[in-house]
Amino acid sequence: MINKIFASPAEAVEDIFDGAVVMISGFGEAGSPIELIHALIDQGAKDLTVISNNTGSGHVGLAALIAHRRVKKMICSFPRTANSKVFPELYKNGEIELELVPQGTLAERIRSGGAGIPAFYTPTSVGTPLAEGKETREFKGRSYVMQHALEADFSLVKCKAADRYGNLVYNKTARNFGPIMCTAAKTTIVQAKQILELGDIDPETVVTPGIFVNIVVKVSKPAEESKLVAEDRRYPW
């Protein structure tokens, strides 16, 4: 029988190993799987390469993972946001690597990783510093940059509801990177606010088909990152 439901975030992240490449969903706090990230901090894996659009806020979630020196390298599009303090500090001190990728290229590289496409050409970043050292090529008289797929050992994703097959639906703009990250990891770990029975999700409205998901854990009341940041909370508490 197929049952992808695990009992706790701790069990869900148990197999993440030192040096792993980990994709983390979310755009700012929307869609960020904060309970899975905290479980990963407790679990202790280090030397991680993290692929995520931002670098977290305050001292919780992704920012806390970075603050605990578990992240060797960030691959992201926007590492500084209003409440992002941890990453800039480490970066200025040369204590963390950064691969800066335009947001649409980041999304397409992840989607390609999931789709078995090793590389593609994009007009984005042609003629800019982010295209330096990259192969460029003309198609129909325009220049494009070659970009390589991104794949991960693990993806940590937050969604609204899941069933035991791993079918997922999301909430509003918290969908963002979740669906493509589910496709691009060897092991996809999802925290869902609700677990539904098979068939409760209309087959026409499934956003992530279960084939892309390995582990689901229920987190019915996920923490709100912005509230934790406003209260200056630090994980672990």
Added chain:
Amino acid sequence: MINKIFASPAEAVEDIFDGAVVMISGFGEAGSPIELIHALIDQGAKDLTVISNNTGSGHVGLAALIAHRRVKKMICSFPRTANSKVFPELYKNGEIELELVPQGTLAERIRSGGAGIPAFYTPTSVGTPLAEGKETREFKGRSYVMQHALEADFSLVKCKAADRYGNLVYNKTARNFGPIMCTAAKTTIVQAKQILELGDIDPETVVTPGIFVNIVVKVSKPAEESKLVAEDRRYPW
């Protein structure tokens, strides 16, 4: 005001010109926009390049368009099916061109056309006759073939329901090529069984966002191709 609803299939296809590249949705009869195709036959445009998975059945729909010698070239993955008589006949006589593309490569080329990706690499067809003459390249020790995006002047697509913004939902496996073809044409023309009010489609369950659609026409009772074929009907009747 945005209102993409047109009064009839005839008005919807009015601007299709001789020599146009036209994508037509459907996998077999499921998702094939038969009323739009019949309107195109009536309209008279010729020398078309048609991109569609199959070549139609009997003497209706796409098969009828081909039978009327309006199609110069087919780009498809599976030109012969049980009831496909018209295309094989013309092809054997050298009266129609064929570009045969593996089904997944066809889908990805269309998706790339819509996404502004001019070319990508795929493992599909490496070492086979369909890779001959194409550029191959190694990534991480494996060989891949470079494939170019497909774009169209027009896409003809069938769906279940639409609103005046052009947001679409589909029915079961009739979804197939519809969503990607909507993205890859300069002008996307859709026949919908139902027209809904704005907001009647849950924003979480829209499959094709309206930005990819230009023209919607209501066809509340589309013909069933298999029934027409069983009755040996021929268009125009």
Added chain:
Amino acid sequence: MVGKEEKKGWSVGQMAQKAALDIPDGSYVNLGIGMPELVAGYVPEGREVIYHTENGLLGMGPTPEEGQEDPELINAGKKYVTAIPGACYFHHADSFTMIRGNHIDICVLGAYQVSGHGDLANWSTGAPGAIPAVGGAMDLVAGDIRIFVISRHTTKEGEPKIVQECTYPLTGKNVVNTIYTDLAIIDVTDKGLFVRELAPGITFDDVQKRTDAKLNQYS
């Protein structure tokens, strides 16, 4: 090569059953058109297997009852199917993400020819005047999906289908993992073809006689 087909060996149903036994619980499986479709009927009780059809359905169920057919709910062979609870629909690019991205675990296909190195030819006989049609076959074999071939051991004319080198146009090079025929189950390994199981009343030599490629026995 060999004269008439003999009555010994496995029936088509038994071949499908043998392939089904090699599909682990929880697998995501794509079944090709024709003989491969039979495999779904033989998955052992207690195993939950999810079927993918590349025209946009994961969680394909059995043929609908008469009168329940929906022309917009079909499989890749354009036959009427159903959807199980927990199924989902998606578009063609997402469907081939499941295939090309190696998310499908096992694919069962038919064959015109399989070579001694696991090359597969199943889309074109290359005959002059034939209409070429490839469908999704090349995509299914292009990744790391385990490829099971289910096929009669020889053609109707008694010609071997397991050959040293394919003479028909290839679907993919070095892609087949296991071959299920009416005579034997044959694994394709780095060291060549190995007969894993013989049908009742069939000897290794019987199989080798009807096979153009060299066969090996597990020691």
Added chain:
Amino acid sequence: MVGKEEKKGWSVGQMAQKAALDIPDGSYVNLGIGMPELVAGYVPEGREVIYHTENGLLGMGPTPEEGQEDPELINAGKKYVTAIPGACYFHHADSFTMIRGNHIDICVLGAYQVSGHGDLANWSTGAPGAIPAVGGAMDLVAGDIRIFVISRHTTKEGEPKIVQECTYPLTGKNVVNTIYTDLAIIDVTDKGLFVRELAPGITFDDVQKRTDAKLNQYS
């Protein structure tokens, strides 16, 4: 170059209004973070404009009323927004299909610098020690989307932002179509920069004095 900022010219709201007037009915528009967001408030009555935010929403509505904020319904600037009837949500790859595939009609962005050939620099000052952050800016300018830049004509220090050649790292080469400043509306054409409209009380020479690149007048 020029000393203190003067009180003449358009207010920020008026600049946004000028840009809004150039957005046709039925346009799909992406608004950058900051000043560009104001444009939505000035679209003339009777025009229906659909706003795209690259984090996955087409049909973005105004700021929610107090108490109605949803941390999972935000725009690219991470501000709370709403969704209009007829809106839809999608993932990031689909969102950038809308951008890279030129389905968006108009994008309004801020700028550090715009060059005489329409090069845009708006993501990094290139200062040593600065944390580079690019977001979606390079994707938005990479295709054939019409790019409107809305910006004060000079920096707080009075330095020109419209320059012969950008000194900051580029976001894209030859990408800007029109520049809306507090002093003028300037079109970027193949033949150079052309002043289309002057703010009240501003002369062509006033604008040229505060501009490093050469300006032209439509004849």
